[in-house]
Amino acid sequence: MRKxxxxxxxxxxxxxxxxxxxxxxxxxxxxxxAAASSPAAAATAITNADLKGxxxxxxxxxxxxxxxGDLTGNVSDITVADPITDKTPKAKGLTIGDIANQxxxxxIAINFVWxxxxxxxxxxxQAGFAVVETGLCRAKNANHTMMMNFMVYGVGMLAYWLxxxxxxxxxxxxxxxxxxxxxxxxxxxxxxxxxxxxxxxQGGYFLMxxxxxxxxxxxxxxxxxxxxxxxLTIVTGAAAERWKYAAFMASSFVxxxxxxxxxxxxxxxxxxxANLGANFGLGHGYADFAGSGVVHAVGGITALAVSMLIxxxxxxxxxxxxxxxxxxxxxxxxxxxCFILAFGWFGFNPGSTLGASGNGNLRIxxxxxxxxxxxxxGSFGAMLYMWLRYGKPDASMTxxxxxxxxxxxxxxxxxVNPVGSCILGLIAGVLVCLSVEFVEKVLKIxxxxxxxxxxxxxxxxxxxxxxxxxxxxxxxxGSWGGVNGAVTGLFYGDAGQLVxxxxxxxTLIGFVFSFSFVLNWIIDAVVGQRVGSKAELxxxxxxxxxxxxxxEFALKPEATGA
Amino acid sequence: MIIAGIIVTLLGFLxxxxxxxxxxxxxxxxxxxxxxxxxxxxxxxxxxxxxxLKNAIWKR
Numbered sequence: 001m002r003k004x005x006x007x008x009x010x011x012x013x014x015x016x017x018x019x020x021x022x023x024x025x026x027x028x029x030x031x032x033x034a035a036a037s038s039p040a041a042a043a044t045a046i047t048n049a050d051l052k053g054x055x056x057x058x059x060x061x062x063x064x065x066x067x068x069g070d071l072t073g074n075v076s077d078i079t080v081a082d083p084i085t086d087k088t089p090k091a092k093g094l095t096i097g098d099i100a101n102q103x104x105x106x107x108i109a110i111n112f113v114w115x116x117x118x119x120x121x122x123x124x125x126q127a128g129f130a131v132v133e134t135g136l137c138r139a140k141n142a143n144h145t146m147m148m149n150f151m152v153y154g155v156g157m158l159a160y161w162l163x164x165x166x167x168x169x170x171x172x173x174x175x176x177x178x179x180x181x182x183x184x185x186x187x188x189x190x191x192x193x194x195x196x197x198x199x200x201x202q203g204g205y206f207l208m209x210x211x212x213x214x215x216x217x218x219x220x221x222x223x224x225x226x227x228x229x230x231x232l233t234i235v236t237g238a239a240a241e242r243w244k245y246a247a248f249m250a251s252s253f254v255x256x257x258x259x260x261x262x263x264x265x266x267x268x269x270x271x272x273x274a275n276l277g278a279n280f281g282l283g284h285g286y287a288d289f290a291g292s293g294v295v296h297a298v299g300g301i302t303a304l305a306v307s308m309l310i311x312x313x314x315x316x317x318x319x320x321x322x323x324x325x326x327x328x329x330x331x332x333x334x335x336x337x338c339f340i341l342a343f344g345w346f347g348f349n350p351g352s353t354l355g356a357s358g359n360g361n362l363r364i365x366x367x368x369x370x371x372x373x374x375x376x377x378g379s380f381g382a383m384l385y386m387w388l389r390y391g392k393p394d395a396s397m398t399x400x401x402x403x404x405x406x407x408x409x410x411x412x413x414x415x416v417n418p419v420g421s422c423i424l425g426l427i428a429g430v431l432v433c434l435s436v437e438f439v440e441k442v443l444k445i446x447x448x449x450x451x452x453x454x455x456x457x458x459x460x461x462x463x464x465x466x467x468x469x470x471x472x473x474x475x476x477x478g479s480w481g482g483v484n485g486a487v488t489g490l491f492y493g494d495a496g497q498l499v500x501x502x503x504x505x506x507t508l509i510g511f512v513f514s515f516s517f518v519l520n521w522i523i524d525a526v527v528g529q530r531v532g533s534k535a536e537l538x539x540x541x542x543x544x545x546x547x548x549x550x551x552e553f554a555l556k557p558e559a560t561g562a
Numbered sequence: 563m564i565i566a567g568i569i570v571t572l573l574g575f576l577x578x579x580x581x582x583x584x585x586x587x588x589x590x591x592x593x594x595x596x597x598x599x600x601x602x603x604x605x606x607x608x609x610x611x612x613x614x615l616k617n618a619i620w621k622r
Contacts, residue, residue: 193583280582282591304606308614317620443611444618496588502595503578510575510602514568517610521564 051075051094078102108179111355112215114364115178115223118351121344122226126153126233128340132403133237135334136396136449138326140539141241142549148236148243152252156232159256160225161207168228168261169220170201170210172269176477177355178219183211187270195279197272200265223351224264227295230348231260234299237449238307239529242314242536245544247529251306254519260298263512267294273507276500278482283497285481286504287470289367290352292411292462297508300456303447305517310529312446314536323440326448331395338399342375345406349413359477367413371406374413374425378405381429389433397433400450404432407455408462412469414476415487420469428458460505465489467498567610574602 056076066072081098082091130149137145171187174180186203189196204212207221232252239248266273267288277285288294317323328334349371350364382401386394405425409416412424435453439445445452472488474480480487488494523529535543542548578598581591615621 192579195582276582281586282588308611311614311619314619317618319620321618321620443607444615445611495592499588499592499595502592502599503581506575506578506595506598506602509599509606510571510573510578513602513606514572514575517568517571 046096046099048092048095051096051099054094107357108177110357111177111361112219114356115219115351115354118347119223119226121347122223122230122351125226125230125341125344125348128337128344129230129233129237130337131333132337132341132399133233133240133449135330135332135337136237136328137240138539139329139550139553140541140548142329142541143545143547144245144540145236145240146549147545148240148245148248149233151249152232152236153229155249155252156229156256157225159253160228160261161221163205163257164228164261165207165221165224166203166205166209166261167200167258168264168269169224170203170205170269171198171265171271172201172220175216175220175354177353177359177361178216181214181216183214183217184220186210187265192272193280196275198265198270198275199272200262201269220354223354227291227348228256228260228264230291231295231299231302232256234296234451234455235303235306237451238300238303238447239310240448241540242310242530243306244528244531245540247523247527250523250527251520251529254523255302255516259302259512259516259519260294262515263298263507264294266507267504273500273504274481276481276503277496281496282500282503283467283481283494284479284483284485284487284500286500287415287466287481287487287497288411288463288504289414289466290349290410292407292409292459292465293504293508295459296407296410296455297459297463297505298512300452300454300459301508301513302516302520303451304445304456305513306520306529307445307447307452309517309520309524312444313448314533316446317444321444323444328396328448334396335399338402341403342372342406345371345375345410349410352414353476360475363414363474363476366418369418370413370416370421371409373418374405374409374421374428375402376405377422377425378402378408378429378432381405381426381431382433383429385430385433397436397450400432400436400454401429403454404428404458407458408465410459411462412465415466415470415474415489417469417471417473420465420471424461424465424469428461431461432458460508463501463504463508464498467501470494470497563613564610567605567613570605570609571602572605574598574600574605577601 054075056074057071062071078094078098080094082088084091084093130146133149134142134145169184172184174182184203186201187198188200188202189198203210204217207213207217232255236248265271267286273286275285276282315324316326346368350367353361353364355361356364379398379402383393383398386397405428408424408428409421432453435457436450439447439452466489468489468491470487470489470492472486472492474486478484488497490498531540531544575598578595581594584594585591
């Protein structure tokens, strides 16, 4: 009997657990029926008279301290619109309007804090990129590579503050999650095929022009600025060990001022790509949740243009064109940097909701989990590929596999489910290995850190993944790209979304590449992109930077290739 | 050859954009965009890169 009872209890427990996890057959209504229909609900409505009866804690009690926090944060912390003063003795005191204002400000405050803190995380990714790239380069170029990664932050920020932000976000319009301020509403628009094509923003120069001295604009600038800098720092890896420092400065400035902001405007700033759904019926338009295309593909494709322009390092290819391995000098900092980047990605993707409260923003948990899952499967994909193909689980490629998975999930992170994330991450991990081999063996382009493959190839893959794996379950305020409903990919029934994503890819490969190439071609003609052979062989630390990174270590060329 | 490569690469982008006005069908646009992508990739891989490889540092 006791045994039967125990079994019954276990069965009931499991059954209740199963029912708790099972999806409901019909979606729950937005408003609980009881609250909507019960007359008692109306009787509990708060009135201004109720509010007048709420007493703040006695100041004498507060004077004794508040060790458990019961007294801190109460009605006295809500600002009263018309406080009773000597001049207005008949003021109303606390009203429903005051509370509504406080609730609204709390919501926006949560979103501001969320966006700022995630922006701080993304900023820290600069450190990750710096050590990954430096570790994958030879010791004789460590100072030069670190300095490029260090100063790309300042150069990019300057360009973006002066010009880039206005081009990207000058016409973005009101962002509901950040308070709905209309100060950035100047988009340059042309008409093509009878539809408006937004091309660039025209407001917010110096964060002062056209009312841009605004709390919302400051939050948006910080968040978008660190994204832009991420794109810029991708190029420094691909061009490392032979890029003239002055050319790097000029190239990074024009990328932060023009190349990145232009495409970012088209995708995120109210430009024509984002409106492909509303104007041409292609799904929800080009959808790039956190920037596989905007950040990573722009960076990777610019890296391809610059690498092609400046040519490979001396000794990278034999006279027959066979690639020669040039191992980096510190795998410890490479993999540490990968972890720093993976940590920063929790700012990159979940932060791209631009809020944590309202408009479906509680999906941040799902976005964070998708991010970590794709990174995990990406590292597995690369490690297993290298292990099976070359007999060893290569460390640097495993690190690149992690990054490839993270790059690929960046665009779809807000639209896909965990299984989709794992699949696309796994493919990204294999794809990065194949791409590295293709770039090196077929194109004969030298990319010391694999930036073209990690960010370019997998950035494009991430963009395509939105058009394949988006499951139609996300709901960010009921619409995306000016089209009602959720972003849905081909596997869930919307082929138009895939076409919009492919137009984004064609823009990245066709326009962004050409634009970057021409800009860097001009820089090459004016200042020269490549260092001299003597400086390259000696290592760029002394000729370009004037100091060795590791002055107390004797570098042995015959042993290390340094 | 370098200028030709840039022109071909840009041409692919223009084909993809032109698909928006040339047809209203999803499959028609898909085909045109894929053609555009192929043209752009051809411009980079088939024209521009070989132009640079002609004078590659490892061939000297």
